[in-house]
Amino acid sequence: MTNTFEILPQPSGQSSHQCWSCGDMRAALFCDSCGSLQPAAPTDYFTFFGWPRKLNLEMPALEREYYRLSRLLHPDLFANTTTQEQTWSLQKTSHLNDAYRTLRDPILRTEYLLRLQGLQVHEKPAGASLAAAAMGESKKGASSELLEEAFELNMQLEELQMNHKMGEHDEDLERQLAEQESALVAKLAQLDGELHQQWNQWDALANTDGLPASKILDSMVELLSRRSYLRNLVRDVKEALAD
Amino acid sequence: MAYSDKVLDHYSNPRNVGSLDKNSNEVGTGLVGAPECGDVMKLQIRVNPVTQIIEEAKFKTFGCGSAIASSSLATEWVKGRTVDEALAIKNTEIVKELALPPVKIHCSVLAEDAIRAAIGDWKKKQGTEATEPAKVQAAQ
Numbered sequence: 052m053t054n055t056f057e058i059l060p061q062p063s064g065q066s067s068h069q070c071w072s073c074g075d076m077r078a079a080l081f082c083d084s085c086g087s088l089q090p091a092a093p094t095d096y097f098t099f100f101g102w103p104r105k106l107n108l109e110m111p112a113l114e115r116e117y118y119r120l121s122r123l124l125h126p127d128l129f130a131n132t133t134t135q136e137q138t139w140s141l142q143k144t145s146h147l148n149d150a151y152r153t154l155r156d157p158i159l160r161t162e163y164l165l166r167l168q169g170l171q172v173h174e175k176p177a178g179a180s181l182a183a184a185a186m187g188e189s190k191k192g193a194s195s196e197l198l199e200e201a202f203e204l205n206m207q208l209e210e211l212q213m214n215h216k217m218g219e220h221d222e223d224l225e226r227q228l229a230e231q232e233s234a235l236v237a238k239l240a241q242l243d244g245e246l247h248q249q250w251n252q253w254d255a256l257a258n259t260d261g262l263p264a265s266k267i268l269d270s271m272v273e274l275l276s277r278r279s280y281l282r283n284l285v286r287d288v289k290e291a292l293a294d
Numbered sequence: 295m296a297y298s299d300k301v302l303d304h305y306s307n308p309r310n311v312g313s314l315d316k317n318s319n320e321v322g323t324g325l326v327g328a329p330e331c332g333d334v335m336k337l338q339i340r341v342n343p344v345t346q347i348i349e350e351a352k353f354k355t356f357g358c359g360s361a362i363a364s365s366s367l368a369t370e371w372v373k374g375r376t377v378d379e380a381l382a383i384k385n386t387e388i389v390k391e392l393a394l395p396p397v398k399i400h401c402s403v404l405a406e407d408a409i410r411a412a413i414g415d416w417k418k419k420q421g422t423e424a425t426e427p428a429k430v431q432a433a434q
């Protein structure tokens with residue numbers, strides 16, 4: 052049972068509620084007054100860590116917080132408490148693990164934020180575009196160029212692989228494959244650089260609801276889909292070289 | 295994951311792999327992709343200008359077994375149909391024929407999208423050559 056919590060869009064901000072044990076208000080994980088563990092409230096992963104929805108994350112800080120919370124929420128600590136609290140500790144621990152796994156991976160983190168902001172990631176590209184829809188334009192053009200490119204690269208790679216399999220282990224071919232690999236890896240690095248720039252733009256925004264915000268989100272969706280075609284190509288070329 | 299026999303059949307013995315001249319006026323090309331897995335699929339049709347029947351179909355798919363099988367099946371199904379009949383093909387029929395599991399539904403969607411894209415491309419070409427289809431219609 053990993054997904055005890057709703058991970059899809061939640062109103063941002065901590066849900067405030069009373070501590071079930073002492074009746075005090077606004078407890079998140081533990082009651083501020085009496086320290087009792089609180090029931091599982093649906094919070095997104097950023098909120099769970101008490102952070103704003105920003106994409107630049109300090110890994111050491113994430114790790115520190117993860118280990119700190121793991122220790123505090125560990126089910127062993129609740130072995131002698133009510134079954135209710137035992138369940139909550141389990142649920143929170145599992146939520147914490149999901150949150151940590153998602154936030155520490157740059158791509159998963161970006162995808163998660165996009166979903167939180169209401170975008171459809173990994174759906175049909177046309178449906179994903181907020182800004183484009185608002186402006187009445189279609190994004191077909193950009194993505195068909197990208198598909199052409201991905202298709203072409205796949206074709207080239209297949210030819211190289213085919214020759215390779217036919218036993219033509221000549222140096223020329225090896226060199227071409229290696230060149231292809233470094234070109235693709237460089238492209239991937241370039242994309243990641245672009246993604247980083249978009250993170251910075253997003254993190255600098257004061258208002259995450261306006262048109263500038265949805266433009267940034269849209270370009271992140273576009274970039275991630277470009278990245279997934281490229282990632283496959285890199286995987287394939289590495290496989291070909293390993294054969 | 296276990297593939298159905300039909301998927302395996304199309305996968306190991308794909309029908310109509312290849313390409314058609316994308317510059318020909320009788321050829322429509324559809325190039326589509328699934329961003330969730332990074333797979334790409336190209337499907338081409340050659341339409342008889344008089345009968346509007348799809349006489350030839352070719353595909354090339356870089357993707358999973360289900361995507362290859364779906365596009366292979368799609369080329370078989372569109373052949374011999376008119377353009378409008380081909381447009382009626384639904385991904386759910388592909389899912390059924392190939393017994394695709396839920397996680398592989400997007401692979402069949404890709405094939406349906408590819409058919410639509412190819413027909414769309416062909417239609418666009420006919421639009422720019424208004425004289426040809428007009429004559430055909432008059433003759434019927």
Ligand code: FES
Pocket residue numbers: 328330331332333357358359360361398400401404
């Ligand atoms: S897994 Fe993506 S097309 Fe099949």
